Amino acid sequence: MNPILSARELRKHYPSVRAVDGVSFDVAAGTCFGLLGPNGAGKSTTVEMLEGIVRPSGGQVLFHGEAIGHRYRERIGIQFQSTALQDFLTVRENLRLFSALYRQTLPIDDLVRMCHLGEFLDRDSRQLSGGQRQRLLLAIALVNDPDLIFLDEPTTGLDPQARRNFWELVRAIKARGKTVVLTTHYMEEAYLLCDDIAIMDHGRVIARGSPQQLLADHFGDSVLELPAVAVADRPLDLPVLCSGDRVEIMSGDVDATIRALQAAGVPLAQLRIRSRTLEDLFLELTGEALRA
């Protein structure tokens, strides 16, 4: 593997907290790397150190094997979670403004086509919908045709349709050979987009690998979900987890579990069987729901 970006024992200590406490990983060129973690896990601080926005208390960030310097900003693109833009500027004017800040840039027409901005190119950026605004911010992140793009929770707050549209844009960027570093709260997003994932908690990386590999390593079972009322007062010799008005039964042998449920007289009309997801893994590793 030829890493485009490497974190080496990154640390960030504030007077009262160790936000990041010795984080190391490599990001392979042309991949999408996902950084996941509950709120306060240190992933935002880690990403800001990788972006060169926050100076680490210790450790190093390497870009193509070299310590990052001022020229690094010419080579990367960043989409922050929430970015204010200058008031009264249209989409086109914003693109022109950010284009002027870089030596090498993509033609604005290409950005407009790539991020589907054509319909609202001359609209004041304050009047955009959530999805349109995120597409503009993505276009701004791509304005210098960067090799490495940071997307910090890019689809938070978007409706499902807008989120799926945004995923298509990210896939298109990946198809151009770009490297993407993504932080997200949505496990489905990480599963669909990321080739490689690091899960952080308490300032450290606690799990690392491709989504499929992580699930295979941690789980060999499936989940059977039933309404809580269906199993109420039934003698069951199975490990049952309550989750609101539903119960979850982890099972390594689905057939045997269904037979046991039938034997206990549990109605199976509303039975749902699913594989384990990244969300399950996340809950197991961190003990917290992502969308706290």
Added chain:
Amino acid sequence: MRRLWAVTWARSVEFLRDRSALGWNLLFPVLMVVGMATVFSGPERPIFNVGVIGEAEFTAATHPFFATEGTRFHHEDDEAAAVAKVERHRNDLLLDLRVSPARYWVNPESQRGRLLERLLRASDPQAVAQAVSGRAIRYVDWLVPGILGVNMMFSCMFGIGYVIVRYRKSGYLKRLNATPLRAVEFITAQMLSRLILILVVTTGVYTGCNLFLHFRMEGHYVDLFVVAALGAISMIALSLMIAARISSEELSGGILNLLSWPMMMLSGVFFPLDGAPQLVQTGARVFPLTHMLEAARAIMLDGAGLAAVSGSLAVLAAMTGVFLVLGAGLFRWTQD
């Protein structure tokens, strides 16, 4: 009513927990009271300002006019300079007691001068009026640099300082910091944008008003433009220094007000500071506006060239340098 209270409570807690804004709101009235008390304390301020040539004591026995109430009398040594002060509304009347009958000068454009003249003639019918040399300066001639200057000052202070704090708070500065843009480029761009705007607006307003009011202009417009530009740059630099790292709009607004209001009151915008206590006159020297107005009036009213106002220009340049060095050193892209 419950909703009203809930929102009132939330906003009050927000304000109380924003320590910088809270501290500021406690500090500001104290500073204002102390400041105003210093400036306006002591005996009641005189209404009129009268220069006197000659060794006379200011008693009614020497001359009945000295019994006039509400008037500050002071000695003047140089007759030409003292007459010039009358022309420029810095003295309301000049009285020469070296000769008998006494001679006096008033500016026919000055209402206060004309009122004093009647009081003088009532106490000394023999007194002889002297013509002020050349074209008498109207109050508006004296006032126009002040009005344009104070407008420039507010534009510089709030158009730069407040906006940068807002950019920082909203995260726009953080976004710019993620690009190759350097702090010095950003700051220079802000200065240039505001400077061009101010000079165009001020030139336009001056030119427009001049069509109707025909301001007195003894010097060169180029010199006046240089003074205006340097004055604007120094006030922009002051504002940049204040906005260098603050993230609270309330705090920055307070500090900008604390500077701009005394600057408006004490830089000689509306009336000369000759009658003010020495402490106030000395204190006003810290404001860039004071030096800009002195230079502008010298050019417009006295026909001074750039060499004659080089002292004011040097002070403005030095202030600009200090403000910029401090502002650049303190500058932060993001909230702490």
